[in-house]
Amino acid sequence: MRAPVQVAKKVAPKNPGPTNKKQKAQDRVRWRNVWMTARMRDQFIAAEKILLKKFPNAPKLSFSKGSWMPYSRLSGPTHNGAGVADLRDSPYNTAQRKYLDKAMKDVGLYPYYREAGWDGSADNSHWHVLDQVTTGMNASAKRQVASYKAGRNGLNNNAPDRSYRPKTPVIWKYLLGRAVPV
Numbered sequence: 001m002r003a004p005v006q007v008a009k010k011v012a013p014k015n016p017g018p019t020n021k022k023q024k025a026q027d028r029v030r031w032r033n034v035w036m037t038a039r040m041r042d043q044f045i046a047a048e049k050i051l052l053k054k055f056p057n058a059p060k061l062s063f064s065k066g067s068w069m070p071y072s073r074l075s076g077p078t079h080n081g082a083g084v085a086d087l088r089d090s091p092y093n094t095a096q097r098k099y100l101d102k103a104m105k106d107v108g109l110y111p112y113y114r115e116a117g118w119d120g121s122a123d124n125s126h127w128h129v130l131d132q133v134t135t136g137m138n139a140s141a142k143r144q145v146a147s148y149k150a151g152r153n154g155l156n157n158n159a160p161d162r163s164y165r166p167k168t169p170v171i172w173k174y175l176l177g178r179a180v181p182v
């Protein structure tokens with residue numbers, strides 16, 4: 001009688017840990033052509049995985065601006081410190097955009113979707129994405145994190161943000177490599 005064949009089940013580890021175990025959460029890393037913290041990169045990687053699982057042909061994430069950037073006319077000093085990046089929305093269709101927005105929020109990022117014309121220019125739509133851990137973050141970005149937590153849009157008018165939010169707030173745990181309820 002033959003022994004039953006053992007089929008190894010491929011189960012994703014519950015706590016996969018950091019993408020690069022040599023890096024600390026707040027280390028500056030270069031990823032997809034911009035600078036950001038290691039923990040922010042890991043959150044984007046997790047969100048991208050969720051997106052690509054549903055839409056295998058969706059383009060990978062790409063950025064128009066990272067962290068530790070000089071003052072600019074459009075962003076002011078917001079990108080001066082850690083924990084902030086501008087993600088391009090133009091590679092995605094409406095369904096992918098909605099799904100990616102949710103995926104980022106579900107891994108603990110605070111993305112603000114800025115539609116074309118938000119700043120008075122004809123076409124500058126993108127996600128302005130914040131990490132909710134504000135270590136080394138510029139003061140105006142910190143104010144946006146507080147605004148997000150209060151259900152607001154992070155702009156000068158501080159209007160309500162009616163886009164998707166996780167029912168239970170979550171935060172990314174860098175050493176676990178996943179988001180957990182706050």
Ligand SMILES: [Zn+2]
Nearest residue numbers: 075085086128
């Ligand atoms: Zn921005």
